[in-house]
Amino acid sequence: MIGEIPGVPVGEEYASRVLASEAGVHRPRIAGICGTQATGAESIVLSGGYKDDEDYGDVIIYTGHGGQDGAGNQVSDQSLDDSGNAALVTSHLQGLPVRVIRGSKSQSVYAPRSGYRYDGLYRVASYGSRSGIDGHLIWQFRLEADLATPMPTVREDQLPIEAPQQGPEQPDGNDEPERVRSNVQRIVRSSKVKNTVKLWHQDQCQICGTRIEVPGGTYSEGAHIQALGRPHNGPDQTGNVLCLCPNCHVKLDAGAIVINDDLTVVENGVPKGPLRTHPKHGLSIDCIRSHRERWRR
DNA sequence: GGGCCCGCAGGG
DNA sequence: CCCTGCGGGCCC
Numbered sequence: 322m323i324g325e326i327p328g329v330p331v332g333e334e335y336a337s338r339v340l341a342s343e344a345g346v347h348r349p350r351i352a353g354i355c356g357t358q359a360t361g362a363e364s365i366v367l368s369g370g371y372k373d374d375e376d377y378g379d380v381i382i383y384t385g386h387g388g389q390d391g392a393g394n395q396v397s398d399q400s401l402d403d404s405g406n407a408a409l410v411t412s413h414l415q416g417l418p419v420r421v422i423r424g425s426k427s428q429s430v431y432a433p434r435s436g437y438r439y440d441g442l443y444r445v446a447s448y449g450s451r452s453g454i455d456g457h458l459i460w461q462f463r464l465e466a467d468l469a470t471p472m473p474t475v476r477e478d479q480l481p482i483e484a485p486q487q488g489p490e491q492p493d494g495n496d497e498p499e500r501v502r503s504n505v506q507r508i509v510r511s512s513k514v515k516n517t518v519k520l521w522h523q524d525q526c527q528i529c530g531t532r533i534e535v536p537g538g539t540y541s542e543g544a545h546i547q548a549l550g551r552p553h554n555g556p557d558q559t560g561n562v563l564c565l566c567p568n569c570h571v572k573l574d575a576g577a578i579v580i581n582d583d584l585t586v587v588e589n590g591v592p593k594g595p596l597r598t599h600p601k602h603g604l605s606i607d608c609i610r611s612h613r614e615r616w617r618r
Numbered sequence: 619g620g621g622c623c624c625g626c627a628g629g630g
Numbered sequence: 631c632c633c634t635g636c637g638g639g640c641c642c
Contacts, residue, residue, distance in 0.1 A: 338637060342627080350626055352635040357629070370636025386635065391622090393636080404629060405635085424636075 323363055324418050324442065331441040331471060334433060338366075341437050347422050353386055354405030358538065361417040362408040362445075365464075366437065368424035373453045373461065376429035378472050381421065381443065384453070385409065385460040395455035401537035409462045410537030413445035418467060431473040441470030448537075514557050515543025518602060522564035527597040528578065528586050531566040544570045546580070547608040553615065560605035563596075576616030580609045 326345050335341040342350050347364040349355050353371075356362035367376060370393055371384035385406035388399045401407055412419050421440045423432050431440075443464040453459035466472075524541035525532040533540040544565045547555030555561050565573065572578040578588050584596040584604070598604070 339626095349628060349635075351637055352628075354635090355628080366636060368636040374636090384636090389635090403634095426636075 323361060324420075326420075329439060331439060332474075333439045334436055335438070336436045338437065341366075341422060341439075346420060346439050347437075352405065354408060356408030356412070357404055358407035358411055360408070361412040361415055362405070362419050364420035364422060365409075366422045366424055367427045367429065367432070368437075369426040369428050369432075371459075372455075373459055374427075374429075376423075376427065376431055378431050378475075379466040379470070381464040383409075383462045383464055385462065388457055388459070395453050395457040395459065398458035399450075399460050401460060406460050407537050409445055410448060410535075413448055413462070414535070414538050414540045416444065418442040418444060419464065421464065423473065430475050432476065434476060438473075440473045442467045443470065450536075512543070512557065514559055515562055518543055518559050518562045519564050521599045521602050522597070524564065525597065526566035526569050527563050528565060528569040528573075528593075530597065531568075533566060541565065542567055542570045544573055546573070546605070547611045548574075553611070555608055555611070556605070558605070560603055561608040563604075573612075576618075579613045579616050581613070582606055582609065584609075 322345065329344060329346055333346070335344065335346070338347070338350050341347045347355055347366055353366045353368065354362055355364045365383060367374060367381065367383065371386075372393070373382075373384045375382035385399050385403065387403045387406065388395050388397045390396045399406065401410060409419070411417070419442065421443050422437050423429065423440050424437045425433050425435045443466050446463045446465045448460060448462045450458055450460050519541050522541070523532070524539040526541065541564050544563045545555050545557070546561050546563060547553055549555050549557060563573070569578065572588065578586060580586055580596060584598065586593045586596055
């Protein structure tokens with residue numbers, strides 16, 4: 322289950338991983354990432370197992386899993402083929418929320434004194450690879466707290482991390498990027514209907530054929546033909562959704578592209594060829610007509 | 619407190 | 631099915 326677990330408030334504590342698992346907050350009993358490439362990540366645990374992690378409370382630099390020996394040393398490179406890491410990529414590409422759980426073994430000042438604590442929803446703002454402390458390739462994910470997610474409590478026996486001091490012995494400039502809460506983070510609504518359509522088309526744009534491939538995944542957008550809500554009142558059904566690249570999505574939404582009843586794509590009055598279709602993906606002619614009527618000119 | 623080893627659920 | 635993974639308890 323992606324997002325909040327009903328009945329589980331932010332700050333809920335669990336004495337053990339087994340109890341957190343039974344509550345559904347973080348189902349795996351050992352692994353730090355729960356999820357798959359297809360669904361995205363449900364939840365992650367910060368438990369001090371990866372020394373390259375950084376925890377600033379509302380921003381977390383989370384290291385993917387894999388490549389370790391039993392003693393917590395990186396002995397080989399990490400990969401995005403690893404299901405947990407690929408799940409975090411999907412969460413980024415689809416803008417999905419990820420539950421964050423902090424464990425007492427984390428070195429962070431935000432770690433709970435004992436056991437595990439659910440700390441709310443975060444988004445995967447970015448990700449990338451680098452050489453880790455132990456010299457092997459690691460993948461890291463920047464998680465940013467949702468606006469509704471409160472700053473976690475600081476352990477009383479530890480001081481919060483001080484910002485780097487500006488002193489005369491400091492070199493000019495500042496390599497440390499300013500930590501500012503990004504409230505322009507794009508939050509893409511994801512629905513079962515859109516995911517179904519995107520899966521049928523394997524993220525290939527039904528208009529231009531583009532399939533955006535990035536490390537760890539592919540990207541497309543589910544676009545409603547007839548817009549939802551007033552005054553258009555389009556249905557949230559697969560017959561009213563297209564799998565599109567971002568460019569064609571904008572063109573469809575703003576009327577640069579309309580579709581004829583015979584599924585010919587028309588861009589600014591010029592026929593461009595047939596819409597790509599899939600046998601399981603029946604389209605609503607009513608919705609196509611309604612969209613065309615909206616942009617009659 | 620550290621090392622060990624027995625775990626199980628989730629995922630391919 | 632087999633394998634892995636930011637446990638956890640027990641022994642020393």
